[in-house]
Amino acid sequence: MALAIAAVWLARPSMSGIAHQRPYKWDQYAVPTTRFTNAPIMSVVKTVNDIVHSMSNGEVQQVVLVDTNPVQIVKFPPSVNIEKEMDAMIQVFRNHEHEMLKRGADGFETGFYSGQLGGGHSLGCVLSELAMGAGLGYVEKEDGIHIRREPSQLECRAYRISSGLVALMEQKRKANDLHVDAEPIVSALAQATEIHSWSVMVPDGPSSATGEFRFNKVFRHLPEINLILALATPEEHSNAVLRLKAERLWAEIGGDQRR
Secondary structure, eight states: OOOOOEEEEOSOOBSSOOBTOOSSGGGOSBOOOEEEEEEEHHHHHHHHHHHHHHHTTTSOSOSEEEEOOOOEEEEOOSSHHHHHHHHHHHHHHHHHHHHHHHHTOTTSTTOEEEEEEOTTBOHHHHHHHHHHHTTOEEEEETTEEEEEOSSOEEEEEEEEOOHHHHHHHHHHHHTTOSOTTSOHHHHHHHHHHTOOTTEEEEEEETTEEEEEEOHHHHEEEEGGGTEEEEEEOHHHHHHHHHHHHHTTOOOOOOTTOOO
């Protein structure tokens, strides 16, 4: 990927006419139209912070605050032995997380941005679009715009392979409806639960990206004990349990895994 960066001011600042202005001090300044070409997101953040710091005569120290902490992972192991398997899978995920960080994948602050901001538009409007396009979390607060990696939290949980799930796998196998990049039973679970953590968008050019599969980073099949471990957001896990129970694909595990 080319690393050419351009940030060009195209207009003089004005103190009026800000569209969709937020009720915060940091959004009271009409930043001049500033155009970026293939700029690292952290470079965009620095430029915005520098511009508003200058326009406010130092009253606004930062408009954008970026949280670069890795995703928090909480384990819910039903037994000590399974906790060890979870630790091994989480380490694989952490290695992959580091690789995605270096490659500027969606959900990381190391991505690139081409576009413009300012020019009469609220910083909240423009930066929320930037965050959405980069797959980042975005929250507006009194002290500024907070951008973070997304998701910010994952849970590691275990799922029992039920006879119903095996039947679903066979049904999907006959229909040629299984993910080719996953073990058949893992694909059946992912499809039944609608857990989507197995896919990530990675840039393949200055303004384009492709999806990459990572089933073996977020799922671990333990055939000897008839379990599948899964990394997903708390919301995805909650929905997964509801869907499995509704479709009669659920099987209890026992132990100390909370539901």
